[in-house]
Amino acid sequence: MSEHESTSLVKTLRPFHIWALGVGIVLVGEYMGWNFTVAKGGILGSMLAMLVAGTMYVAISLCASELGSSTKLAGGPYDWARLFIGPGAAASVGLAVYMEYIALEAADAIVVAFIAQSIFPELQVFPVTLLVIALLTFINYRGVVAALTLNFFLTMIAFIAIVAFFFATAFGTVNIHPEYLFQGALPNGMIGLFAALQFGPWFYLGIEGAAMCAEECKHPSRAVPLGQQAGMITLLIGAAMTLYLCAVLIPTDLLGVSVYPLFEAAQNSEVFIFIALLGLGTFLTCVASANGCVCDSSRSWFALSRDKYVSSWFSAVHPRYNTPYRAVIFTMPVAIGFAFSGFLDQVITFSIISGLLCYVLIPFSLIRFRNLFPETTSKVRPFVGPLQPYIAYFAIAIAITILSTLFWGYKYNLIFAFVFYGIAYFYFSHRHRSSNAENNWAEMGWPLPRGSENARIGKEAMSVGDE
């Protein structure tokens, strides 16, 4: 790799870009997918899943805000696990983040193609999916600011569509059916409340990715916490509005199997402006989500490559656009492979399991970070998250509970994911045990972690003993 290719990433992003990245990836989950909670647990099961998953994500977004604003690195969860847990966990998380986002990108691109085909029946799904993936890869290749500014506008339009529809419904402009709430309250009994939890993450899946552009922020210690928390509140509001709108406009048995529930709710309202707005919103959230996924998956691959977990060829930074262009371009063949594997539902489930693995390891990274660096100086920890480490432990407990509910219906996906990440963990732990140099804390401007002095003295004593 030539010297000029190793320049650093450009630092231009602001809090609204972080908001756009986080919400842009996730908002699609409020336009579709979340309604499987209704099929499992009815309206009451869905509402509990929304609140339980919401509690977990609020805690995780606070952990990610603290870790992101402290480390200021592009790899996000991968870099946090590498610095504070170890190489095996780092590689597993890096791969999990990569798989989570790239599978989501593939799913989004296919939905965009299906929507385009429903508007223009002469179009074919295959070439449109290819075109969407290629176009978004090109935008991300050209520059992160352009990509995330585009995301900001797409996401804002889609969110405003939900807000406008909600207030119109709440103030009586739209005819609603409150009886649907009771009819579909709890169709599968109390077990449905528990079973619905497995699809609860759909409301917020991927918000932790907002912290993955910390290395490209102008002021990461302000942009990451502010953008991430604003994003989290946006999603909580959007989730509650979406659930209410769909629950009072679509009968529960249809809502549980709907492909585009918000759009269907708008169609049932029979108000043209909302049908147009929510149809546009469905399309734009898919584009915004796929766009954010290209950005996040490429950063995860770039970080893995920079630390030589995968070929260092991918860690080159474009001399003109300051983007990790090889990692960005590499998302394209992988996303196309996922998109045309023919097992999209399996791919999406794999994405959720990968996400849940991250939700166990992100709070654990924070607990380790606080143990290793208890000091709260501006250099080490410019943003100090509240109620830690209690909410980190609480988030881990909820993530494991949700993971366990996947055993009902997705047993083989769960076993496959555990085997895949288990192999990755042991392979990379073994490979990097001998070659991995100790983290260079001084380069980050940090002091030595707590206990490192004792470890160093211990090593020296052992080497003297060996002699």
Add this chain to the structure above:
Amino acid sequence: METSNQAMESKYYSKLNGDTGLIIGMLLLLVGVEGFVLYKVLSETWEISGNFFYLYIIFVGLVIGIETVGCLSVRQSIKNHMFEFKYYD
């Protein structure tokens, strides 16, 4: 020199107030929307949800409580470091 420092300080506090206003506005919207949806759904389904409504109250309390404390910490962090890291230049 003193005037320019005062102008900068005034600009910084005005921008901080902007960030604070944004956070408070969003938190108020969150409380309003969550409260409205919770009330509507629980009141319509009270015959069924009356047995376990406390689960919803606990989790909605956790979501709003943790998020509010989190947002206050974000504001405090920005206030503490805004001059040191030149956030608003």
